[in-house]
Amino acid sequence: MKYVVVSGGVISGIGKGVIASSTGLLFKTRGFKVSAIKIDPYMNIDAGTMSPLEHGEVFVLDDGGEVDLDLGNYERYLNITLTRENNITTGKIYSHVIERERKGDYLGKTVQVVPHITDAIQEWIQRVAKIPVDDSGEEPDLCIVELGGTVGDIESAPFVEALRQFQFRVGVENFALIHVSLVPVVNGEQKTKPTQVAVRDLRGLGLMPDIVACRCTQKLEKPTTDKISMFCHVGPDQVLVVHDLSSIYHVPLLLDQQKIIQQLSKKLKLENVDLAPTFVEKGVCLWNDWKHLTSTHDRMFETVNIALVGKYTHLKDSYISVIKSLEHSALRCQRKLTINWVEATDLEPDASESNRVNFHKAWHEVCSADGILVPGGFGARGTEGMIAACKWARENKVPYLGICLGLQIAVIEYARNVLGIHDAHSEELITETPQHPLIIFMPEVSKTHLGGTMRLGLRPTKFQKDTEWSKLRKLYGGVDTVHERHRHRYEVNPKYVPDLENAGLSFVGKDDKGERMEILELKKHPWFVGTQYHPEYLSRVLDPSKPYLGFLAASSGILNTLIDN
Template sequence: MKYVIVSGGVISGIGKGVIASSTGLLLKTTGLKVSAIKVDPYMNIDAGTMSPLEHGEVFVLNDGGEVDLDLGNYERYLNITLTRDNNITTGKIYIQVIEKERKGAYLGKTVMVVPHITNEIQDWLERVAKIPVDDTGEVPDVCIIELGGTVGDIEAAPFVEAMRQFQFRVGHENFALIHVSLVPIVGGEQKTKPTQVAIRDLRGLGLTPDLIACRCPKPLEKSVIDKVSMFCHVGPEQVLAVHDVSSTYHVPLLLEQQNLVRFLTKRLNLQPNSIPDSLKATGSNLWGRWKELTIAHDRLFGEVKIALVGKYVNLQDSYISVVKSLEHACLKVGKKLSLDWVDASDLEVEMNSENPQKYHKAWHALCSANGVLVPGGFGTRGTEGMIAAAKWARENKKPYLGICLGLQIAVIEYARNVCGIQGAHSEELVSGIENKLIVFMPEISKTHLGGTMRLGQLYGSSTIHERHRHRYEVNPDYVDRIEQAGLRFVGRDEENKRMEIFELNCHPWYVGTQYHPEYLTRPLDPSPPYFGFIAASAGVLDEILSNIQKRPNGIHKI
């Protein structure tokens, strides 16, 4: 097993996740099987209880694990299926060690960070790295390990020490380290001092970088590369210039142009014969298709404007999978994505009685959009604004996509304003109401459901497997009344108890899903509900559906 560690210095949020994903993608183009692990040095057991405004999106895996958003990047870039164990947190490690201590596993020894915590981290890495990540059931060849946080942080110290020990445990030929650092521009000059200090700190902790990925707004000057090389004790070919690009899909190309794979192949003694052909080939293989994707992204013309009406729009990472789903769908439709972030609270009259500018700005963004998207969320704040947005999209025949809470919001709006059910609401949001359109359903939701109508056409199947993250669902007692009024639940679970997909008759695209289709989107294979939504917003849905009907197997997987 080969391990590639990706660490970061100077600041957090420097792009380690994209560089880790891009490295894995490039290794995968050589025919290697690649897995990925994210290390998060916070005490939480997982990301499930964390506010999106605190840590960004909570990504849900196939086994129900609620994890860091970077695992979504790994799955999208590498087209693999990970488990909750692929996300390590300080909380998980400490619980494991404490439970072992309580069972007497340490034979009465004093339990310490070194060696017990660091050993537990290393054992976890070796165990999880060998878990198959695709349908072949084969053990991966390479595992990408992203060390979250910033080297030098107190929280990350046990993991950095574990990595120091791990390099000797697995052997030099099986361990490579990419350190991501920042090269800021001050007064027009690219400054290397922060990187020099970061590398010095890293070496002081016992880790030597094999590659230094320098993040900078602009391409690095040769003199800067030479300076980093000289003062950080690496060759110029070991300094990777990762400047800002038009989209993150271009990062693998940047790294490939700087011979990342060639270097890692030699450094880790991988199979060198498979690299030239796979990287030069075009057409049907993974690398050729990825290059075509980036070319298509640069050649997009026309624009589709989407209003995302949410609760956490102040931190856009809260909806990163939603945004990626929209981008992937736009790539396939051949349109540029123009995204307006609308705070749902700004659409509410009472909330903005003292600040009418916010109210009018929010409504202008909504009314000028080609499509309206209401994503998932929790709590009462902004829900009346979401209901107003759903009502506007329905009445004005604007394409609408509701995800999780967005489905529930649209059902509440329809019950109130079409079915005449006064005071319809969700018992999650308002207690003591009479007409509970959304109720708590405690049994575990299955991720296996049936779908028909246009969404089923887009999936190419009447059976759909998707991922959920919710506790409240449409009350079955109201389903017949709602359907008689025209809002049809065209996707349900196997027991016909859970309303998973709705679609409104006589509307260009008014669809809601209780599940989160964004968790399974891929750059080369967009999520069907998002694809249909973007196609409808761009005015090409009928053409696409017509083409699908001509193909017996449904949607073509690009």
């Protein structure tokens, strides 16, 4: 097993995840089976209880694991399936060690950070790296390990020490380190000092970078890279320039041009590496398809304008999988994507003068959009604005896609404005139980414990009888059952389903027992679809999510052509 570790210096959030995913993709195009692990130094057991406004999106895996959003990057780029074990947190490690201590596994020894915590980290990495990531059931050849945060942070110290020891545990010929660092530009001058200091700190902790990946806004000048090479103790060809690009899907091409695989192969002693990326997956050359996709992106001139009506729009990473799914679909539809971020609360009438400008601006974005998307979320804030946007989309035949909460919003809106149940509501959204609870709490879900207690992970959805007309079902290939990932505590109240369906709102997909509403669709509408599941979690760069693809195609006016093909 070979390991490629990606660490970061200077600041966090500079693109380690994209560089790690791109490196893994390049190895996969050479025929390697690649896995990935993300290390997050926070004390939480997982990302499930963390605010999207603070940490970004919670990504959900097949096994129901609520993990860091970077695991979504790995799955999308590498087309693999990871487990909750592929996300290591300080909370998980300490819980594991404390549990072993309580069982007496340490035979009375004093349990310490070194060696017990560091050993647990190393054992975890070695164990998880061997877990198969595809249907073949074969053990991966190489594992990408991304260390979250910034080297030098107090909370990262045990992981850095564990990785220092790990290189000797697995053998230095099986361990390579990419250090990602920021090169800022101050008054027109490219500054190398932050990178020099970051690498010096890293070396002082016992880790020597094999590649220094320099994040920057523009290409670095040769004197800059030479200076980094000299003061960071790496060769000039080991300094990679990862400057800003028009699309993150160009990053693998940029790294390939700078011969990152050749550098890593030399360090890892991979003597038989095919330097030509010719790996074929499911009958197609993965690299050729990737290059075609990215080159097509640069030649697109037709645009599609999507209004994303959400409640966490101040931090775009809160909807990172939604954004990526829209991008994947836009690439397939050959459209340049424009996302207009609409804060749902701004759509709600307010008497105050300060909100009037935002109110009119938000409604302008919604009314001028080619399509309206209401993604998932929790809590009451902004839901009346979402309902108003949904009503606009339904009445004006504007393509609409509702995800999780977005489906529930569509049900409430339909009940209020079509069935005439004016006080229709959700048990989640108001403190007192509504007279007409269209959305109810699922009986088996805990109300006292939040972490990992929702309806989570991959579950089947069955299309119902006489739904062959469904546009979404046609995009799925006319199948009877689809498997998608879920993350929710509330569901449509079955008591109201007959009335809703008699009024024209069709629940074309239900769970395998026929009890839970999974997909709704309006027959006489260009595209009005809601899914209780989160299809964005399974969208891939070369295989877009079908609900998003249909939505984007309808918003672009090419849905019928897409379905016919």
